[in-house]
Amino acid sequence: MEAGEANKSRSAELIEGIRSSSWQSRIAVALVAVLVVLLVMQAAQDPGQFVDQLLIGLTNGAILALVALGYTLVYGIIELINFAHGDNFMIGSFVGLTVLSGTFAGLSLFGAITDDSGTFLKVIGVVLALFVAMAACGLINVGIERVAYKPLRNSPRLAVLITAIGMSFILQNVGLIWKGPAQVPFPQLISDDRVFGPGSILFRWNDLFVVGVTVPLLIALTYFIQRTKQGKAMRAVAQDKEAASMMGINVNLTISITFLLGGILAGASGVMYGLFNGITVFNVGFTQGLYAFTAAVLGGIGNLSGAVVGGLLIGTIGAMSDQYIGTRWTAIVIFAVLILVLVFRPRGLLGDRSAVQGGGE
Amino acid sequence: MRRRFGCFVKDRGTDREWAGTGQDKGGSVGRMRSLGSLVVMGIAAALLTVGCGGSSGGGGGGGEAETVKVVSDLPLQGANRAQSTTMVNAIRMAIEERNGKAGGVNISYESLDDATAQAGSWDPSKCAENAQSVAQDEEVVGWIGPFNSGCAAVEIPILNEAGLGMISPANTYIGLTKPSPDKTEPEKYYPTGERNYARVIVADDEQGQAGALLMQDEGVKTVYILDDRETYGQGLADQVEKSAKELGIEVVGRQGIDGSASNYRSLMSRVAQANPDAVYFGGIIDNNAGQLVKDKVGAGMPNDDVLFIGPDGIFVNTFLSQGGDAAEGAYITFGGLPESKLTPAGKEFVKKYEQTHDDQVQPYTAYAYEAANVMLDAIAKAAKESGGAPDREAVLKQILATNNYHGVLGTWSFDDDGDTSLTELSVQKVENGKFVYQRTIDAGDM
Numbered sequence: 084m085e086a087g088e089a090n091k092s093r094s095a096e097l098i099e100g101i102r103s104s105s106w107q108s109r110i111a112v113a114l115v116a117v118l119v120v121l122l123v124m125q126a127a128q129d130p131g132q133f134v135d136q137l138l139i140g141l142t143n144g145a146i147l148a149l150v151a152l153g154y155t156l157v158y159g160i161i162e163l164i165n166f167a168h169g170d171n172f173m174i175g176s177f178v179g180l181t182v183l184s185g186t187f188a189g190l191s192l193f194g195a196i197t198d199d200s201g202t203f204l205k206v207i208g209v210v211l212a213l214f215v216a217m218a219a220c221g222l223i224n225v226g227i228e229r230v231a232y233k234p235l236r237n238s239p240r241l242a243v244l245i246t247a248i249g250m251s252f253i254l255q256n257v258g259l260i261w262k263g264p265a266q267v268p269f270p271q272l273i274s275d276d277r278v279f280g281p282g283s284i285l286f287r288w289n290d291l292f293v294v295g296v297t298v299p300l301l302i303a304l305t306y307f308i309q310r311t312k313q314g315k316a317m318r319a320v321a322q323d324k325e326a327a328s329m330m331g332i333n334v335n336l337t338i339s340i341t342f343l344l345g346g347i348l349a350g351a352s353g354v355m356y357g358l359f360n361g362i363t364v365f366n367v368g369f370t371q372g373l374y375a376f377t378a379a380v381l382g383g384i385g386n387l388s389g390a391v392v393g394g395l396l397i398g399t400i401g402a403m404s405d406q407y408i409g410t411r412w413t414a415i416v417i418f419a420v421l422i423l424v425l426v427f428r429p430r431g432l433l434g435d436r437s438a439v440q441g442g443g444e
Numbered sequence: 445m446r447r448r449f450g451c452f453v454k455d456r457g458t459d460r461e462w463a464g465t466g467q468d469k470g471g472s473v474g475r476m477r478s479l480g481s482l483v484v485m486g487i488a489a490a491l492l493t494v495g496c497g498g499s500s501g502g503g504g505g506g507g508e509a510e511t512v513k514v515v516s517d518l519p520l521q522g523a524n525r526a527q528s529t530t531m532v533n534a535i536r537m538a539i540e541e542r543n544g545k546a547g548g549v550n551i552s553y554e555s556l557d558d559a560t561a562q563a564g565s566w567d568p569s570k571c572a573e574n575a576q577s578v579a580q581d582e583e584v585v586g587w588i589g590p591f592n593s594g595c596a597a598v599e600i601p602i603l604n605e606a607g608l609g610m611i612s613p614a615n616t617y618i619g620l621t622k623p624s625p626d627k628t629e630p631e632k633y634y635p636t637g638e639r640n641y642a643r644v645i646v647a648d649d650e651q652g653q654a655g656a657l658l659m660q661d662e663g664v665k666t667v668y669i670l671d672d673r674e675t676y677g678q679g680l681a682d683q684v685e686k687s688a689k690e691l692g693i694e695v696v697g698r699q700g701i702d703g704s705a706s707n708y709r710s711l712m713s714r715v716a717q718a719n720p721d722a723v724y725f726g727g728i729i730d731n732n733a734g735q736l737v738k739d740k741v742g743a744g745m746p747n748d749d750v751l752f753i754g755p756d757g758i759f760v761n762t763f764l765s766q767g768g769d770a771a772e773g774a775y776i777t778f779g780g781l782p783e784s785k786l787t788p789a790g791k792e793f794v795k796k797y798e799q800t801h802d803d804q805v806q807p808y809t810a811y812a813y814e815a816a817n818v819m820l821d822a823i824a825k826a827a828k829e830s831g832g833a834p835d836r837e838a839v840l841k842q843i844l845a846t847n848n849y850h851g852v853l854g855t856w857s858f859d860d861d862g863d864t865s866l867t868e869l870s871v872q873k874v875e876n877g878k879f880v881y882q883r884t885i886d887a888g889d890m
Binding site: 132135136139140143144198224255256263264265266267268271275285356359360361362364365366367369370371401405407409410411413414441 | 521522523525526554561562563564673694699700701702704705707708709710713714717729732734735738742765766768769880
């Protein structure tokens with residue numbers, strides 16, 4: 084019953100939305116529709132090609148989505164765009180690289196895990212790199228919140244934003260000093276061979292790895308926010324900090340845990356990015372962070388499912404544009420779609436009502 | 445997109461330098477609460493640096509002998525850093541060999557950096573800033589650099605109006621000195637109508653031909669051309685496209701890549717559908733060439749079946765470490781000769797360099813040394829003529845008059861366009877993780 088009513092009011096809302104929409108937004112929708120039709124026509128001509136590109140786009144998008152979640156999670160709780168998140172992601176990939184090299188600060192802890200290591204060692208290496216990076220980035224994020232954001236919690240929002248940009252510089256410098264200015268290669272631990280044998284669809288072990296890390300993390304995150312006591316506390320703090328603290332919720336702890344979660348996601352996606360692409364660089368946090376942030380806005384910032392949808396969409400649009408329009412135009416196409424979506428739905432595709440606040444509807 | 449955020453990027457870059465020193469003193473900063481105010485101070489400091497950029501004169505020294513100043517402008521951050529550092533060392537070496545004097549005049553030298561850490565590569569606004577501050581510094585009579593052609597396109601007009609002579613060891617974009625498909629080149633770089641720029645490396649019309657000839661020799665029938673959308677990369681790719689068509693090689697596609705993309709899998713999947721015999725990449729190492737070659741091989745196009753050909757812009761050891769196994773078998777063209785094929789004088793230089801420095805000579809090191817020596821000889825001649833510290837005009841005249849120069853690259857002259865009379869280009873191939881010299885192509889025969 085309730086669901087039916089919700090649908091009804093939703094469609095009524097939609098019709099109302101179309102009626103009250105401006106000409107610009109109608110044109111925008113028409114444009115999107117034309118694009119989709121063109122895409123479908125292309126796909127019908129050569130389905131294999133289309134599926135290949137779709138898979139490439141979705142895996143690229145999955146990594147973006149994981150980074151975007153970190154932006155949106157923090158925004159949902161304290162309405163701060165944590166610019167340092169992208170750079171934390173970069174630190175995550177560097178931590179992973181360091182773990183795999185087996186050497187830290189001149190101390191050789193164990194032999195480097197390289198392309199030639201045995202399967203068992205590779206699996207251990209990947210798992211270890213993921214967990215160490217997740218732990219490190221989680222702690223870094225909590226530390227950043229404590230020293231840089233917490234003292235400013237009651238100051239104007241711009242002050243915190245600038246501080247976030249400042250933290251971003253600092254992390255980038257750490258990365259620059261740590262691994263130098265050039266792109267650094269990752270060992271290839273996960274095979275590039277196709278899962279279903281040569282000649283089958285373009286789904287490699289590497290892609291499977293991305294899916295295998297992203298999906299459980301998403302499920303765990305959703306479970307944590309929806310089903311645990313601490314998740315309930317997060318949702319309460321997102322709704323009203325003061326009321327939550329009056330109910331006996333430890334607001335500071337809750338915010339710290341949110342940053343911990345964001346950092347864990349950054350660490351996981353950083354290692355995944357490095358293993359998947361084979362190269363990382365100190366300013367990857369800026370370039371990828373920008374797309375991830377865009378993904379969060381596209382889906383509706385503060386909305387967890389929105390970040391995932393936005394990430395997957397941007398990845399897919401990028402791949403489709405590479406295939407059917409031209410790499411030269413990819414960045415333009417992505418941002419043009421963002422503008423079109425925001426013209427019609429200023430709050431993003433799924434709305435900016437925070438998943439943490441309302442449970443993502 | 446990068447352009448759209450250009451201003452933002454630059455601010456971050458300058459601020460970073462400050463933040464970097466902050467890191468070094470990290471221990472004493474201690475109280476993190478003041479971070480907010482530190483950031484504000486950083487921005488203020490950055491603004492001050494920009495504002496006062498021009499006023500930092502070289503000064504000092506002096507005494508009896510007069511002093512003139514030479515500057516070099518190279519990207520000292522980003523993937524090309526290792527090579528740029530050897531180039532700065534080579535310039536220092538050239539000056540030290542003359543005991544810091546040219547024609548009785550003391551030479552002071554300053555190495556400028558045209559890269560920002562934020563960009564991880566050369567930055568147009570940094571190039572302009574360097575050129576403007578040097579243009580106002582009367583003491584400077586010579587400019588060695590820049591490395592990147594896009595940077596040269598920004599700097600030449602500024603230094604042209606200042607009348608400062610430039611010698612580039614590495615710019616190969618054709619339009620800087622000669623007519624190009626863009627009808628306004630090269631005139632648009634020289635607002636005064638007088639030339640002030642010369643280069644010791646063979647330009648890209650010849651490198652483009654060399655690339656096409658290489659493809660012909662290897663039996664390539666179809667080629668897919670990529671570029672990095674910079675002055676140099678795109679200009680070179682245009683030349684390759686033109687030469688390939690002339691030789692009857694079909695160009696089955698042309699795309700420009702984003703140097704900061706996470707990967708090029710979807711692009712390479714599209715390239716693979718076109719089924720080319722070779723993939724040409726016109727661009728620099730800073731624009732993710734390692735990732736590009738990895739994704740090319742990953743898309744089912746091993747370098748044995750589908751050749752990967754790149755230009756001097758990726759002729760750096762960094763390409764080998766980034767590309768790993770995927771770089772194996774890649775071909776690289778270079779508008780000059782690698783150190784192993786230099787003249788006896790050139791080999792002497794390489795030997796001396798490696799004895800006195802810890803790092804290895806890179807392809808452009810000898811070219812920087814040559815550019816520095818040409819500059820110093822020009823200053824020496826100008827000093828003799830004027831009987832004291834020469835002015836910019838006199839030095840410039842001597843640079844452009846360089847004729848039958850006996851240097852480490854051979855015996856050569858600058859022509860009317862400021863281009864070298866040398867015509868030899870080389871082809872190398874990556875074998876067992878090393879660049880291995882393959883053959884020399886003489887553009888004079890083409």
